[in-house]
Amino acid sequence: MAEMRAPPRIALAGFGAGAFGSTLSSGVVPLLFLFYLTEFAKVPPALAGVLLAIPKLADLLLDPWIGRRSDSAARAAGSRSHLVGFSVFSLPLILVLLFVPTVSFPMPIRIFVLGSFLVLQSLLLTVFTVAHTAIASDMCDGMEHRSTLMSSRALGQTIAGLLVTVLAPQIVARFSAFHGGYLGAALVLAAGAFVALGVCWWLVRRVPLRTGVERERPPSLPKALRATLRNKAFYGVALILVLLGTSSTALFSALPYANKHLLQAGPENLSVLLTPIFVALLAGVAAAPWVARRVAPARILGGALFLALVGVVWFTAGPRTLMSMVAGGAMFGVACGGLTVLITTLAMETATRSSAKGESLGLYLGVLFSAEKLGQSLGGIVVGIGLDWVGTLGATPDAPSLQRLASLWLAAPASVLVLALVMVASLAPRLRAL
Numbered sequence: 079m080a081e082m083r084a085p086p087r088i089a090l091a092g093f094g095a096g097a098f099g100s101t102l103s104s105g106v107v108p109l110l111f112l113f114y115l116t117e118f119a120k121v122p123p124a125l126a127g128v129l130l131a132i133p134k135l136a137d138l139l140l141d142p143w144i145g146r147r148s149d150s151a152a153r154a155a156g157s158r159s160h161l162v163g164f165s166v167f168s169l170p171l172i173l174v175l176l177f178v179p180t181v182s183f184p185m186p187i188r189i190f191v192l193g194s195f196l197v198l199q200s201l202l203l204t205v206f207t208v209a210h211t212a213i214a215s216d217m218c219d220g221m222e223h224r225s226t227l228m229s230s231r232a233l234g235q236t237i238a239g240l241l242v243t244v245l246a247p248q249i250v251a252r253f254s255a256f257h258g259g260y261l262g263a264a265l266v267l268a269a270g271a272f273v274a275l276g277v278c279w280w281l282v283r284r285v286p287l288r289t290g291v292e293r294e295r296p297p298s299l300p301k302a303l304r305a306t307l308r309n310k311a312f313y314g315v316a317l318i319l320v321l322l323g324t325s326s327t328a329l330f331s332a333l334p335y336a337n338k339h340l341l342q343a344g345p346e347n348l349s350v351l352l353t354p355i356f357v358a359l360l361a362g363v364a365a366a367p368w369v370a371r372r373v374a375p376a377r378i379l380g381g382a383l384f385l386a387l388v389g390v391v392w393f394t395a396g397p398r399t400l401m402s403m404v405a406g407g408a409m410f411g412v413a414c415g416g417l418t419v420l421i422t423t424l425a426m427e428t429a430t431r432s433s434a435k436g437e438s439l440g441l442y443l444g445v446l447f448s449a450e451k452l453g454q455s456l457g458g459i460v461v462g463i464g465l466d467w468v469g470t471l472g473a474t475p476d477a478p479s480l481q482r483l484a485s486l487w488l489a490a491p492a493s494v495l496v497l498a499l500v501m502v503a504s505l506a507p508r509l510r511a512l
Contacts, residue, residue: 089217090230092281096162096210097234099274102267103169104203105242107176107196108327108454110250112462113334114260119188120181127462132193133200134455137448140201143299145208145444152209152287152440158216159283161209166275169206170268172199177264200451208443210278211422215430215439216288224430225367225423232363232418238274240356242267247345302441312428312442314505316449318379319421321498322386323453324460326414328490329390331461336487339471339480341398354404355411362415370420376506378420383502386413387495394488424509460490 115126152158176195180188214227246263253262297305307313330352337343337351362382369378389410396402429442464486469479 089281090227092278093210093214093217093227094230094234095274095281096206096278097231098238099234099271099276099278100165100169100203100206100210101235101238102242102274103173103271104199105239106173106246106263106267107199108458109242109330110246110260110334111176112331112458114177115192116465118181118260119192121185121189121192123462123465125189125462127459127465129189129193129196130458130462131455133196134448134452136197137200137204137451137455141204141448141451142303142441142444144201144204145440145442145447146299146302146438147440148205148208148212148444149438149440152212155287157283157285157287158209158213159279159285161205162213162275162282163279165202165206165209166272166279168202169199169275170272172202173268173271174261174264177261179261204444204447204451206275207447208440211426211443211447212439213282213285214426216285217282224426225370225419228423228426229363229367229419232366232415232422233360234274235418236356236359236363236415239359240353241270243352243356244349247348251345299441302438303445305437306432306442306445309428309432309442311505311508312425312432312446314501314508315421315425315428316446318383318498318501318505319425319446320449320453320456321494321501322383322414322417322421323450324456325386325390325453325491325494325498327454327457328460328494329394329410329457329487331458332464332483332487332490335465335471335483336394339475340484340487350400351403351407355407358408358411359415359418362412362417363419364415365412366416366419369416370423374509375420375424376502376509378416379502379509380499380506382413382416382420383495383499386410386417387492387499389413390491390495391488394491395484457490461486464490 112126112130115121115129116123119126121129148158148161151161172195176192176199180191183191211231214224214231217227218224246267249263249266250259253259333351334345334348337345337347341347386409389406389408392406393403393410394406396406425442425446429439429446432442468482468486469475471479471483475483
């Protein structure tokens with residue numbers, strides 16, 4: 079492959095716009111969907127947690143296949159951009175369908191409809207994310223250039239996450255007279271996602287396919303997957319991604335309940351608490367490429383995970399004053415921002431090295447994003463089961479239930495970050511080889 083220059087700024091903007099649009103179309107699900115299921119769709123908490131896990135089971139089975147098929151489709155078309163174009167319409171549409179009122183349906187039908195839409199959204203998101211991330215290797219080469227694109231991707235995700243955090247509760251309140259306001263919020267976010275994804279497609283539509291495609295007669299999928307298991311550095315990074323996703327999703331899934339019952343605040347207070355986290359995420363994302371050029375990957379991973387752990391403990395178990403919680407949330411946010419860029423870059427680096435030997439880059443990315451969504455699912459499962467342990471909260475919960483809720487809010491995200499720190503220690507020798 080010929081040497082490629084660093085991507086121009088307009089390409090960085092277009093690449094970031096894709097991540098921005100995909101997050102607008104999906105970010106409200108880990109943030110508010112568990113609360114929506116239990117409070118408006120009237121799904122029991124434990125069942126709601128399981129419902130959120132169903133798409134991740136589909137991901138585990140189908141994401142590697144989707145990733146590999148995306149390579150085949152890209153080879154036939156000569157570019158990955160047509161898959162981005164397909165997502166311009168599919169991702170906003172499925173977001174709206176998720177919030178169409180179903181409370182009038184019998185519970186089994188309600189579960190089937192909501193579960194089907196969740197599975198479809200998750201698989202469509204894989205189609206986009208694999209194509210969008212893999213096209214970074216078509217746009218440039220070298221870890222430094224790819225880290226710049228991954229930073230642009232993370233910036234787009236973070237800015238969209240910030241907007242979802244700030245706007246979604248406000249839009250929900252604005253349309254609260256109809257189905258709690260959630261369908262109105264979905265329509266507004268879907269319109270923004272459509273525009274951003276369209277911009278991304280317009281700017282990458284002529285990027286030709288250059289890397290990561292298997293030979294004409296590739297091995298079967300099980301054999302190809304077994305071959306990827308030799309790349310232990312990739313799977314170690316993917317496991318850390320699972321643990322990080324589990325921790326952050328558990329923290330955010332429990333937050334609406336903690337906000338209502340522990341802080342005794344209204345929905346608008348969620349924006350006040352979450353905005354500093356996403357602002358700090360932006361700072362962490364922006365600083366990550368600069369730090370990655372100067373500090374060894376294992377040290378960054380360990381330091382950022384430790385900082386995230388301190389932030390979680392401070393945010394959930396520290397003084398419940400606004401300034402204290404903002405400080406803890408900001409600490410967690412800046413650590414997660416750096417981790418988002420570094421983990422994705424390291425995974426891309428390990429996967430691209432294997433794809434240079436004839437393995438499918440799409441297959442690796444399918445595994446990676448299956449891991450990412452598995453982490454998000456596990457966080458929801460932990461909180462959903464934990465809410466059953468907490469007990470009935472109701473309008474005036476008793477003191478033991480409130481204490482159990484406070485314990486859940488702290489222990490669910492913090493314990494997983496401790497496991498991630500242990501994982502980084504065992505992975506350090508392999509990371510030093512990158």
